[in-house]
Amino acid sequence: MVTFELLDEPDSSITEPSTALRRQIQHLFGRSLHIRHVDAGSCNGCESEIKLLTSPYYDIHRLGIFFTTTPRHADLLLVTGAITRAMVDPLQRTYAAMPEPRLVVATGACACDGGIFGRSCLTLGRLSAILPVDTYIPGCPPTPLALIHGLLLTLGRAEQRLHRQILAHHADGKA
Amino acid sequence: MELGWLLRGWRTGIVTTPYPTRPDPPPQGFRGRPQLDGERCRIDDGCTVCVEVCLPRALRLETVPNGLDRRLVLDLLPCIMCGLCVQACPTGALHMQSDGELAVRSPQDAQTIVPLEMEVSSDGHI
Amino acid sequence: MSILDWARQVRLLHPNEWEVVLTPANLTTTVEALCANPRNHFTDMFGVEMGGERQLRLLFALDSEHGWLHLVVPVTGDSPHYTSLVEVCPATLWYEREVAEECGIIPSGHPGPLHLRLPDDWPEGVYPHGGGFSWQDKIPAVAPHPVELASAPDGIVDYPLGPVRSGVVESGHYLLRTAGEELVDMRLQLFYKHRGIEKRAEGCSLLHLPLIAERISGTSAFAHSLALCEAVERAAGIEAPPRARYLRTLFAELERLYNHHGYQADLCQATGLVVGQAQFDVLKERLLRLNARLAGHRYLFGLNVPGGLSRDLTDTERQVIDEELRFQRRTFTVLEELLFRSNSHIDRLERTGTLPPELALAWGAVGPVGRAAGVDRDLRRDHPYAAYAELDFAVPLETDGDALARARLRLEEVRQSFRLIDQILGSLPSSAVRVPPEACMVRPGVSALGWVESPRGEGVHWLSFGEQRQARRYRVRTGSFANWQTFPAAVPGHNILTDFPVIEQSFGLSFAGADR
Numbered sequence: 014m015v016t017f018e019l020l021d022e023p024d025s026s027i028t029e030p031s032t033a034l035r036r037q038i039q040h041l042f043g044r045s046l047h048i049r050h051v052d053a054g055s056c057n058g059c060e061s062e063i064k065l066l067t068s069p070y071y072d073i074h075r076l077g078i079f080f081t082t083t084p085r086h087a088d089l090l091l092v093t094g095a096i097t098r099a100m101v102d103p104l105q106r107t108y109a110a111m112p113e114p115r116l117v118v119a120t121g122a123c124a125c126d127g128g129i130f131g132r133s134c135l136t137l138g139r140l141s142a143i144l145p146v147d148t149y150i151p152g153c154p155p156t157p158l159a160l161i162h163g164l165l166l167t168l169g170r171a172e173q174r175l176h177r178q179i180l181a182h183h184a185d186g187k188a
Numbered sequence: 189m190e191l192g193w194l195l196r197g198w199r200t201g202i203v204t205t206p207y208p209t210r211p212d213p214p215p216q217g218f219r220g221r222p223q224l225d226g227e228r229c230r231i232d233d234g235c236t237v238c239v240e241v242c243l244p245r246a247l248r249l250e251t252v253p254n255g256l257d258r259r260l261v262l263d264l265l266p267c268i269m270c271g272l273c274v275q276a277c278p279t280g281a282l283h284m285q286s287d288g289e290l291a292v293r294s295p296q297d298a299q300t301i302v303p304l305e306m307e308v309s310s311d312g313h314i
Numbered sequence: 315m316s317i318l319d320w321a322r323q324v325r326l327l328h329p330n331e332w333e334v335v336l337t338p339a340n341l342t343t344t345v346e347a348l349c350a351n352p353r354n355h356f357t358d359m360f361g362v363e364m365g366g367e368r369q370l371r372l373l374f375a376l377d378s379e380h381g382w383l384h385l386v387v388p389v390t391g392d393s394p395h396y397t398s399l400v401e402v403c404p405a406t407l408w409y410e411r412e413v414a415e416e417c418g419i420i421p422s423g424h425p426g427p428l429h430l431r432l433p434d435d436w437p438e439g440v441y442p443h444g445g446g447f448s449w450q451d452k453i454p455a456v457a458p459h460p461v462e463l464a465s466a467p468d469g470i471v472d473y474p475l476g477p478v479r480s481g482v483v484e485s486g487h488y489l490l491r492t493a494g495e496e497l498v499d500m501r502l503q504l505f506y507k508h509r510g511i512e513k514r515a516e517g518c519s520l521l522h523l524p525l526i527a528e529r530i531s532g533t534s535a536f537a538h539s540l541a542l543c544e545a546v547e548r549a550a551g552i553e554a555p556p557r558a559r560y561l562r563t564l565f566a567e568l569e570r571l572y573n574h575h576g577y578q579a580d581l582c583q584a585t586g587l588v589v590g591q592a593q594f595d596v597l598k599e600r601l602l603r604l605n606a607r608l609a610g611h612r613y614l615f616g617l618n619v620p621g622g623l624s625r626d627l628t629d630t631e632r633q634v635i636d637e638e639l640r641f642q643r644r645t646f647t648v649l650e651e652l653l654f655r656s657n658s659h660i661d662r663l664e665r666t667g668t669l670p671p672e673l674a675l676a677w678g679a680v681g682p683v684g685r686a687a688g689v690d691r692d693l694r695r696d697h698p699y700a701a702y703a704e705l706d707f708a709v710p711l712e713t714d715g716d717a718l719a720r721a722r723l724r725l726e727e728v729r730q731s732f733r734l735i736d737q738i739l740g741s742l743p744s745s746a747v748r749v750p751p752e753a754c755m756v757r758p759g760v761s762a763l764g765w766v767e768s769p770r771g772e773g774v775h776w777l778s779f780g781e782q783r784q785a786r787r788y789r790v791r792t793g794s795f796a797n798w799q800t801f802p803a804a805v806p807g808h809n810i811l812t813d814f815p816v817i818e819q820s821f822g823l824s825f826a827g828a829d830r
Contacts, residue, residue: 050482051478051485052483052484052485052507052825053485053507054485054506054507054508054509054829055484055507055532055826056528056529056530056531056532056535056826057484057531057532057533057824057825057826057827058529058532058533058535058613059532060482060483060484061532061533061576061613062612063482064482065595065598065599065602068579068592068595068596068598068599069200069203069204069592069595069596070203070204070205070595070596070599071204071205072204075204076208080481080482082480082481083480084478094507094509095509097433097506097507097508097509098433098435098436098455098508099433099434099477099505099506099507099508100477100485100506100507103477103478103485103506104478106478107478122244122265122266122267122268125265125266125295125298126244126263126265126266126295127244127266128244128266128268128529129243129244129268129514129525129526129529130509130510130514131244131245131266131450132450133449133450133509133510133513133514134442134447134449134450134451134452134453134510134513135433135449135508135509135510135513136509136510141295147293148291148292148293149265149291149292149293149295149298150290150291151221151264151265151267151290151291151292151298152269152288152290153267153268153269153270153615154532154612154613155288155290156214156288156612158205158207158212158214158288158289159288159289159290159291161207161208162208162288162289162290162291163290163291165208166291166293167291170208171208171289171291173291173292173293173297174287174289174290175264175289175290175292175297175298176297177296177297177298177299177300177301178299178300178301179301179303180224180225180226180227180229180300180301180302180303181226181227192651192652192655193589193590193593193652193656194589196589196593196648196649196652197589197592197593200593200596203596214606215603215606215607216607217607217610218606218607218610218611219610219611219616241521243518243522243525243526268525268615269611270525270615270616271610271616272521272525284610
C-alpha cells in the first residue's frame with residue numbers, strides 16, 4: 014500500500030504514454046468515451062460544472078461522451094480536488110479497477126497543481142504525484158466549455174491553445 | 189401532466205451551445221486567465237508585487253536549472269484566476285483574458301516565463 | 315429571565331456579541347440553563363490555542379436578544395478534561411469529537427469514539443489546532459486506525475456505499491445496514507475531503523482570507539466569503555457602505571436561487587423525472603451565466619472583499635438582472651405547477667425521509683432542513699446582516715419534516731428570493747461599494763463573529779487576529795456540518811434502492827462544506 018508520506022518523491026513508475034500509443038487510444042475512444050469522475054477533495058465547484066455537462070446547455074452526449082457509474086466501464090478518470098490524504102487510497106483503487114487503456118484528466122486548479130492548498134499536512138496537492146495524467150484542465154472551477162475542450166483535447170479532437178511561452182524581456186533603459 | 193412537460197420543453201427550444209463547432213465566447217469581463225506581457229514587466233527593477241499577492245504561487249520566481257539565473261514564471265495550473273495580480277501590477281503587464289480553452293497535455297505548456305536579466309557578477313556571468 | 319441577566323461577568327465584545335468566561339466545573343450547568351430556553355440555540359464548539367494557552371469555546375445563538383454568546387473555558391494541563399455535554403445538549407456530539415481530535419481537549423463520558431475528521435493514518439496526539447505546527451508541515455502517516463463498528467447481527471447486511479459512489483457526486487461514505495431491501499440503520503463516514511481549510515487560513519492576510527472562505531463550499535462561495543468579510547469588518551469596527559450591503563444581499567439571493575434550482579434538478583434526477591431535471595438545470599445555468607456577466611465568475615468568486623465588494627453594478631447590469639428575473643419568475647411558476655402535477659415525483663417525496671421535528675430541534679438542524687421540520691429560524695430574520703433588516707420577506711416554515719416538505723420549502727424560498735431581489739433593484743442606494751483597505755485595521759488579539767444564512771443553512775465564522783492583520787485562528791461551522799448529524803435519523807424504515815437517493819438529495823447537503 015502506498016502511504017501518504019511515501020508520496021513526496023515523484024513516482025518513477027509513472028510514465029507518459031508514447032505518441033503512437035496515444036494515437037491508438039484516441040482512435041479507440043474517439044467517438045465513444047465513458048467517464049468515471051472521482052472527487053478527491055474539491056470544493057464542489059468542479060462537480061457543479063461537471064454535472065452541468067449533461068444539462069441541455071452543454072449536452073455532452075452529442076459528442077459521444079458519457080458518464081458511467083462504475084470504474085470498470087470507464088475509459089477516462091476525471092479527478093477533481095486537492096487529493097486529500099483520505100482519498101489517496103480510494104482514488105488509486107478506482108484507477109486500478111479501470112480496464113486498460115485508460116486515460117486520466119486532472120480537473121481544476123486543485124487537481125492540476127494544488128490550487129490554494131498545495132502540498133500540505135492534509136493534501137497531496139496534485140494528481141500527477143500518484144497517477145499518470147494525460148490532460149490538465151486548469152480553472153477554478155473550469156467552465157463546462159473548458160471541460161469540453163479538455164476532454165476533446167484528450168481524445169485528439171481539439172487543438173491545444175496554450176504553449177510554453179518564453180517572453181522576450183525589455184525593462185526600461187535596459188533594452 | 190406529460191403533455192405539460194412536453195410543451196415546456198418545446199417552449200424552451202434549443203439552448204445547446206454551438207461549441208465546439210463554433211465558438212461560444214464567455215461574457216465580457218469574465219476572468220478566464222491572467223496573461224503576462226514581458227515588455228511591460230518590471231521584474232528587472234526588483235518589482236515582485238504580483239509574486240507577493242499570489243496565494244497559490246502560480247506566479248513565482250524560480251532559479252533556472254543552471255543555478256545562476258532566475259526567472260518569473262506564470263503557471264496556469266495552480267492559478268485560481270482570482271485576478272489579484274492584475275489589480276496589483278503597477279505597470280499593467282498583467283491583464284485578465286476571458287478565453288477558456290486552457291487544457292494542456294504537459295504542465296510546461298501552461299507556463300509563461302520571463303527570463304530575469306541578472307546584474308553582471310564578478311565572474312562575468314550575466 | 316434572560317441568560318444575560320443571569321450570568322454575572324458578561325463582556326460585550328461587539329454589538330450583539332457577548333462573552334462569558336467559565337471554569338470547566340460550571341460549564342454543564344450553564345449549558346443546561348441556556349438549553350432550557352427554546353430560543354437559545356447551540357451553534358458551535360471549538361478549541362483554540364493561543365500563546366500556549368488552550369481554550370474551549372462554545373457559541374450560542376440567543377434569538378430573543380438577536381445576539382450571540384461565547385462561553386470561554388480556559389483549560390490547562392497536558393490532557394485537559396471537561397464533562398461531556400452530550401447529555402444536556404445532544405447536538406454537541408460531533409463537535410466534542412472534533413475538539414478532542416484537533417485540540418486535545420477531552421470530553422469525559424463521551425458516548426462514542428473520539429476520532430472524527432482527521433484521516434485514519436493521522437498520528438494520535440498531533441493536534442492541528444493545538445499549536446506547534448503550520449499547515450505546510452509534513453505529518454507522517456501511521457498504521458490506519460479507522461473507527462471499527464460492531465458487526466451486523468444475523469439477518470442484517472452491512473452495505474458499504476462510497477467514498478466513490480455512482481454519478482458525479484462528492485466523496486463520502488455511508489454504511490447502510492439493511493434487512494432485505496429495508497434500511498434499519500446507517501453510519502456516516504464523512505470527512506474524506508477534509509482539506510484543513512481552517513488550518514490553511516492561519517497566517518493569511520486580509521487579501522487572501524476571502525479566497526480561502528470561497529473554497530469552503532464552491533456552491534456557497536458568496537455566502538461564506540460574506541460571513542468572513544462581515545467578521546473582519548466587525549473586528550475592525552467598520553461597516554460596509556450601504557450600496558455594498560444591498561449588493562451583497564442581491565448576490566447572496568442570486569446564489570440561493572441557483573442553488574435551489576440545482577436542488578430541484580437533483581431531486582428530479584433522484585425520482586427519475588428527467589424532463590424536470592433538464593428544465594431546472596436550464597434555470598440554474600442561466601443564473602450562472604448571469605453571475606459570470608456580473609462578477610466575472612460563474613460562482614461569484616472574488617467579489618467579496620473586507621470592507622465591501624470588489625466591483626460595482628452598472629445600470630445596464632441592473633436591467634439585465636431585472637429581465638432575467640422576469641424570465642425566471644415566469645418559468646419557475648410553470649415548473650412548480652408541473653412538479654406538483656407529476657405524481658411520480660411527488661409520491662416518492664411524500665412521507666419519505668422524515669426528520670421528526672423534536673429531533674430536528676434537539677440535534678440542531680439548521681437552514682432549509684430545520685425549517686422543513688418546524689425549526690423556525692432564519693439568520694436573515696433573527697440576526698439580520700447585510701441589508702436584510704431593511705427588506706421585507708417571509709420565512710417559510712413546514713412541519714412535516716419529510717422530503718416533500720424540504721422540497722416545498724425551497725420552492726417557497728425561491729419566491730421570497732425573487733421578492734428580495736425586486737426590492738433591492740428598486741431601492742439600491744448610491745454610495746461607494748468599498749471602504750479603502752487601509753480602514754480595515756484590526757488590532758492583534760481581536761476576534762469577531764460573522765454569520766450568514768447560506769443556501770444550505772447557517773454558516774458561522776469566527777476569526778481571531780494575530781500580528782500584521784493576519785488570521786491567527788479561523789473557525790467555520792457550516793450548515794451542512796450541523797445537518798449531517800441529523801441525516802441518519804431520517805433513514806431507517808425506508809427502501810435502500812428507491813428511497814435512499816431521494817432522502818440524500820432531499821437534504822441537499824454539501825460534503826465539502828462539512829469536511830472543510
